[in-house]
Amino acid sequence: MVKLMDGTKLAVEIRENVRRDVQNLCKTGIEVGLALLLAGDNSASCSYFNATVKISKSVGINVFEYKLPTDVSLNEILNIVSSINADERINGLLVLFPLPKRINPRRVVNAIVPDKDVDGLGSVSVGRLSAEESMFQLFGKEFAGSQHIVQKTADFSICTSQSFLPCTPFGVIRLLEYYGVDIVGKNAVVIGKSLAVGKPLSMMLLAKEATVSVCHKSTANLKDYLINADIVCSATGMPGLITGDMIKEGAIVVDIGINVQQNGKIIGDIDFNSVAKKASLITPVPGGVGPVTIATLLENTVRSAKSNALLNNPLLLH
Numbered sequence: 114m115v116k117l118m119d120g121t122k123l124a125v126e127i128r129e130n131v132r133r134d135v136q137n138l139c140k141t142g143i144e145v146g147l148a149l150l151l152a153g154d155n156s157a158s159c160s161y162f163n164a165t166v167k168i169s170k171s172v173g174i175n176v177f178e179y180k181l182p183t184d185v186s187l188n189e190i191l192n193i194v195s196s197i198n199a200d201e202r203i204n205g206l207l208v209l210f211p212l213p214k215r216i217n218p219r220r221v222v223n224a225i226v227p228d229k230d231v232d233g234l235g236s237v238s239v240g241r242l243s244a245e246e247s248m249f250q251l252f253g254k255e256f257a258g259s260q261h262i263v264q265k266t267a268d269f270s271i272c273t274s275q276s277f278l279p280c281t282p283f284g285v286i287r288l289l290e291y292y293g294v295d296i297v298g299k300n301a302v303v304i305g306k307s308l309a310v311g312k313p314l315s316m317m318l319l320a321k322e323a324t325v326s327v328c329h330k331s332t333a334n335l336k337d338y339l340i341n342a343d344i345v346c347s348a349t350g351m352p353g354l355i356t357g358d359m360i361k362e363g364a365i366v367v368d369i370g371i372n373v374q375q376n377g378k379i380i381g382d383i384d385f386n387s388v389a390k391k392a393s394l395i396t397p398v399p400g401g402v403g404p405v406t407i408a409t410l411l412e413n414t415v416r417s418a419k420s421n422a423l424l425n426n427p428l429l430l431h
């Protein structure tokens with residue numbers, strides 16, 4: 114019988130921890146601030162922007178809103194990013210994608226200082242993930258069991274620079290672990306190789322000792338990969354791409370896709386009904402990865418505030 118991986122339940126728990134952390138920081142006079150930058154009027158971005166503002170405020174995080182017109186220039190955006198970098202009240206910056214077509218998104222994310230790159234998409238953050246320097250966050254609580262992971266975490270401890278894991282793929286790992294999935298040694302297939310989701314997710318699963326295949330548009334015979342997969346994670350934006358006949362009996366299926374249908378209904382990449390007949394665990398859409406993504410962003414922002422507070426006042430360590 115298939116079991117649902119309920120992202121809303123995990124997100125509520127993460128948000129409660131964030132709220133407690135924000136309150137504790139407030140008691141020592143430290144406020145937590147998150148900046149959100151939206152350029153243009155993409156409807157999906159606008160609703161994500163509004164949802165993030167609402168949830169951030171509900172846990173006591175101060176929100177700094179930057180809503181810019183579609184014809185904003187790269188120069189104007191870079192100036193705003195630069196002022197956010199220098200603003201001590203702001204601990205993290207989330208840039209909403211897609212940006213207007215004229216704007217090179219890599220110029221924008223790479224302008225964010227790594228300490229405030231709470232969505233972990235800048236080249237420095239991505240590089241640290243590839244170089245296994247973000248292991249502390251990935252293995253924070255459960256590294257005790259594996260000698261190999263102890264070594265990775267020890268390696269991290271000599272690397273003092275701060276960086277964050279991208280929220281959506283890290284949210285997927287959080288969700289899998291919350292539902293007791295042991296990733297070590299599993300065959301994992303990631304469909305999609307974007308910088309924001311597929312590629313970092315494949316690196317995180319690899320760091321967790323899965324055997325990982327990454328599929329994309331040019332992959333011939335997707336089913337050949339999926340049929341042997343213990344864990345399937347799809348992030349393509351192609352509704353109905355994966356059907357039950359492509360999935361191994363008992364597979365764990367994570368649907369990251371968000372596709373808004375003409376009637377306003379949101380569906381994922383997975384044909385839920387047929388896949389649920391074969392899978393042992395599956396995420397719903399909505400209510401799966403989405404809520405965990407926002408909760409992870411807030412958690413990263415608080416982590417940034419804590420390390421900034423320590424930098425400003427090392428006595429807090431004692």
Ligand SMILES: NC(=O)c1ccc[n+]([C@@H]2O[C@H](COP(=O)([O-])OP(=O)(O)OC[C@H]3O[C@@H](n4cnc5c(N)ncnc54)[C@H](OP(=O)(O)O)[C@@H]3O)[C@@H](O)[C@H]2O)c1
Binds near residue numbers: 304349350372
């Ligand atoms: N739940 C959340 O919190 C969350 C967060 C972010 C994104 N999303 C959703 O996740 C989905 C992917 O987002 P993204 O930003 O990664 O999108 P993206 O940048 O457009 O990347 C899509 C990826 O899917 C691959 N792909 C497209 N069609 C395919 C097919 N028929 N077979 C195999 N691979 C195919 C593409 O391959 P090529 O590289 O070869 O083109 C690409 O790597 C979207 O629906 C988005 O809305 C959800």
